Amino acid sequence: MLRSVAVNAEPSSPMQKVWKPELYKIQLEAPTPKLLHRTRPLPTNNTNAEPHCYGPEYHGVMGHIKAEQLLSNKQDGTYLLRRSPNAIDYFTLSVRFNKRTKHFKIYYQRGKGHYLLEQSKHYDTIHDLVADGLVNFYMQLHAAPIILQINQQTRNCYQQSPYMTLNRRKLRALSHELGKSIVAAKGNCEVEPNANADINSIIKNANITQSNEILTAVKDNINDAGDTILPLVYEKAHTFKVHNFKGLNWCEFCANFLWGFTAQGMKCEACGFMAHFKCAELVPAKCVPDMKRIRGVFGTDLTTVVQLYQSSVPFVVRRCVEEVEARGMLQEGIYRVSGFADEIDALKLGLDRDGEKTDMSEGAYGNVNVIAGTLKLYLRLLPVPLITFQAYPSFMQAARSTSVAEQIRNMTEAAKRLPPAHYNCLKFMAEHLKKVASHYAANKMNEHNLATVFAPTLIATPQHMTNLTEEIFMLSTLITNCGEIFV
Structure with missing residues (x-):
């Protein structure tokens, strides 16, 4: 006789049974070929x-x-x-x-x-x-009544799902770290448990746009020394793909059996979340990527990378920028002159394989254009561009404003439409490019020249578009006024 699989649920968890076996029992009764x-x-x-x-x-x-x-x-x-x-x-x-x-x-x-x-x-x-x-x-x-009940479930089931039950400690730890990073973004890294911090203001200025549930969770996370169960304070969509499951598996959303002989449901490529086809449509965008499922950082979603490495900016971007600022600021044509393709490929392979331990020193890569080319390649391979598809129209509309003050004000609002990982990385890149432009007398790369190089890389432009005049002007304005746009 099959019994439900159970776990030692935590006191605050209403979830006692991880798997409801009714559907499995029904499937066992199905006729065979x-x-x-x-x-x-x-x-x-x-x-x-x-x-x-x-x-x-x-x-x-x-x-x-x-x-x-x-x-x-x-x-x-x-x-x-x-x-x-x-x-x-x-x-x-x-x-x-x-x-x-x-x-x-x-x-x-x-x-x-x-x-x-x-x-x-x-x-x-x-x-x-x-x-x-x-x-x-x-x-x-x-099993029609059970399936109908599954399809009628709401997003609220996520908090009592097996996924939350089995990963509660991991989710709490991530929430705690992300909560602290929000405070750090305001410049207040040390917060006492009962400090009267203006959390709403902190979140707003850190560009974290979430529901009231999330805001409450962050407040509790910072102000309560207890063992509160917290949802995540960021959003990342799951990358669900149809999957052929072997053996007995259950939906991590509704806790019911994944029935069928093949292609029984969906599985997230980043975190491994398993769900029925209909349940996958209800799962909120709170993917917690698993390092062993991610093959390298090039071509991987930006939010996934920063979450995996618990950083505000991808280490690839940070390391490349550090090398360019250390030995490439006076290099004529920096970012415009291409490095050797085979060396860029070698560095890409090293970063995918060795991560932050990759040797990027002058001894390993004497030509700084290789470092600059690798950075451009990383940004170009992002599945979602740094200036996302959703935010792109707002940035373009802001660039068409009649005065500089209005451009800055509208671009500030457009930047707030970016996901936190994209916002932080774009801010980091804009500030770096402004530093590069400040050495124009030596490197011959002003804001307009840099915008010309980076526009096809940072902006979600259609492949057939060849005239990027407006995009270049927008990016040039963004670089020039980054200090006012990214407050």
Whole structure:
């Protein structure tokens, strides 16, 4: 007899059972595939010839009436494959379920396997396809009330989810660190447990825009020395992908079994969160990335990187900027002159593999343009540009303002639309580029020249766009006035 898996829930957690096994029990009762073997050889004509992708389940050209006669009085799950008389590019699967025969058009493509045209699932064998179909038929017939209840759940279930139960300590620690970083952003790193800090003001100035629930949590985190369970104080969307689960797995949102034979649900590539297809739509954007799931930092979401390394700016950006400011400020054409591509690739590989331990000294990379090129490459490979798709229109509109004062005011508001990781990194880069521009007499790179180099890298511009005049002007204005824009 299967029992629910349980954990020692913490006193403040209403979650006692991690896994509700009702759906699993129902799936165990589903019929299994039973191949109806062909009893006589197929005719030798081309129409009836056995396709290379099928075996003894194929019965040649056969109408649905004949198929139903063969399957009548057979056990649920019995199936055969045939070619309908008028079929051209498909075969027909006939399967017995609930004392009735169902017929489906089946397609096959080398490299993709067997599939139904209206579904995205692909199967290695017809047996797998039938097994998955029988489970889903049975669940729809016998588990409909439970599935309906799952689909009607709200986001509030997240706080009582297995994910929160099993990761509560980790989430509390992250919330505590992020709460302290918010205070540090205000320049007040040491806060006593009962200090009367203006947390709302701190969060506003640190560009943390969250719900009242999150604001309350941050206040409790800073002002309460107790062991409060806290939600995260940042937002990062999960990167859900359809996943084939092996063995018994459950949804970490609703605690119900992930039913099905294959492609049972979704899994986050960054943190491993597992969920039903419908539950994945309800999971809030609070992904806690797991280091072992992230392959390198180049091409990885900016929010993920800063969360993994618990920093306000990605270490790649910080290390490259430090090297450029140490030995490249007087280099003519810095950021405009390209470094050697093979050395940039080598440095990229090293940063992905060794992280902050990577040797970027002058002894390892004597040409500072390699460092500058690596920084541009990192920013160019971000899946979401530093100036995000959502914030881009606001920045462009701000640049069109009639006066400098209005441009600064509107760009300040536009910057607040950025996620915290993007805001901090853009501020860091703008301040760095302004320092570079201050050495224009030696390096020949003023704000406009630097904006020309970085506009295609930092801004979410369409690939076909070649005229970036407005974008360059906007970025040049941002660099020039970064001290006033990023308060």
